[in-house]
Amino acid sequence: AQSVTQPDIHITVSEGASLELRCNYSYGATPYLFWYVQSPGQGLQLLLKYFSGDTLVQGIKGFEAEFKRSQSSFNLRKPSVHWSDAAEYFCAASSGGSYIPTFGRGTSLIVHP
Amino acid sequence: NAGVTQTPKFQVLKTGQSMTLQCAQDMNHEYMSWYRQDPGMGLRLIHYSVGAGITDQGEVPNGYNVSRSTTEDFPLRLLSAAPSQTSVYFCASSYRMRDGYTFGSGTRLTVV
Numbered sequence: 001a002q003s004v005t006q007p008d009i010h011i012t013v014s015e016g017a018s019l020e021l022r023c024n025y026s027y028g029a030t031p032y033l034f035w036y037v038q039s040p041g042q043g044l045q046l047l048l049k050y051f052s053g054d055t056l057v058q059g060i061k062g063f064e065a066e067f068k069r070s071q072s073s074f075n076l077r078k079p080s081v082h083w084s085d086a087a088e089y090f091c092a093a094s095s096g097g098s099y100i101p102t103f104g105r106g107t108s109l110i111v112h113p
Numbered sequence: 114n115a116g117v118t119q120t121p122k123f124q125v126l127k128t129g130q131s132m133t134l135q136c137a138q139d140m141n142h143e144y145m146s147w148y149r150q151d152p153g154m155g156l157r158l159i160h161y162s163v164g165a166g167i168t169d170q171g172e173v174p175n176g177y178n179v180s181r182s183t184t185e186d187f188p189l190r191l192l193s194a195a196p197s198q199t200s201v202y203f204c205a206s207s208y209r210m211r212d213g214y215t216f217g218s219g220t221r222l223t224v225v
Contacts, residue, residue: 100161
């Protein structure tokens with residue numbers, strides 16, 4: 001079955017430190033890949049997406065993600081975290097048929113001052 | 114340009130009651146979906162539509178109905194509310210799925 005796994009439920013970092021959130025997918029072919037961010041009480045906002053081409057993609061708010069086919073991964077990175085980055089982050093993937101995405105369970109980012 | 118509009122934002126229902134969650138988008142998106150979000154479960158797909166007149170079931174469709182009579186609107190109907198349907202519901206739309214979704218701000222539903 002197609003699935004998206006975010007291994008870390010919570011991640012705690014200090015403000016100014018670098019960040020990497022992990023995402024692994026289980027799909028037969030290369031899926032469309034996405035990262036979304038959700039601030040408390042809000043809807044989800046698209047951070048970045050990948051469907052082909054350069055495997056390092058840039059998104060909004062200074063985030064980037066790298067697609068690694070050999071590892072079935074699409075990890076999200078940011079070189080220096082700001083307190084306002086504290087939120088829930090969701091990885092999603094879609095493939096075949098209608099391409100409706102499946103979401104991971106999310107990673108909660110906590111930023112210490 | 115309102116994006117995806119969901120109403121109401123909050124709702125309390127009694128067990129057995131029915132209601133409709135509204136979702137409208139003004140971006141001429143063909144794809145629309147309903148998800149529910151529960152703690153630790155991420156977003157789970159309830160129903161989706163790939164265009165007016167076309168709907169299909171997602172991962173957790175039981176207890177919910179949808180219809181898509183226009184491109185703009187995609188209402189979600191709870192037929193007979195149960196406490197297990199207490200959740201936050203999100204509507205999302207997309208022009209092309211490779212572009213990703215635009216999400217509404219959600220409806221927080223409590224069934225007592």
